[in-house]
Amino acid sequence: MSDQFSKVSALLYEEAAALDEQRWDDWLALFTPDVEYWMPAWDSEHELTQDPTSEISLIYYSDRSGLEDRIWRIKSGMSSASTPLPRTCHLVTNIRVGAVVDGLLQVKANWQGNAYRHEKTDSFYGSYTYGLREEQGKLLIARKKIVLMNDTIPSVVDVYNV
Incomplete structure (x- = not known):
């Protein structure tokens, strides 16, 4: 297994663990200040919306301050x-x-998230597309698209479901 793959895997697994363990500050620390965090909506049966600034998104934050505000509310x-x-x-x-495209390491992964609340379990699933950037010797998430x-x-x- 390559060193790069190991670092990428460790980052993705740490992100999932931070969400599951509700370590919100640790989770936020995995993102660059200029992160774009986006979950587009389905425009049709097989087409997603393409522009988070002019089309419907399920979640969209243009930088980490939006994520920080969401975590503050949580x-x-x-x-x-x-x-x-x-x-x-x-x-x-x-x-x-x-x-690496435009300075970002391109990574894709599949995911499943299960959430238990009010005596009910919901299951969410899909794919991730990441753009990762190394800053001060640490790999961070600069772009995250959640399908x-x-x-x-x-x-x-x-954010805690996906």
Whole structure:
């Protein structure tokens, strides 16, 4: 296994663990300040929306400050949709490391997230596309696109679900 693949895998697994363990500050620290975090909506049966600034997205943050605000609301209890927080379990698999494009290492992976809340378990699944950048000797997430494959969202979908 290559050293690069090991570093990428460790980053993706740490991201999942930080979400599941509700280590919000550790999770935020995995992202660059200029991160684009995007979960497009389905435009049709097989087409996703293409522009988060002019089309519907399920989640879109143009930089880390949006993620920080979301985590602040979750931690403060001011997000009624996130109270109580679900117990989650994320699985990350089929990690594929690609080339460097525009200074970002391209990575794809598949994921599944299970969330238990109010005596009910919801399952979410899909794929991730990452753009990773090394900063100060550490690999960080500069772009994250989440494709949610569920046709219907059984409850709230938030950063901790995906």
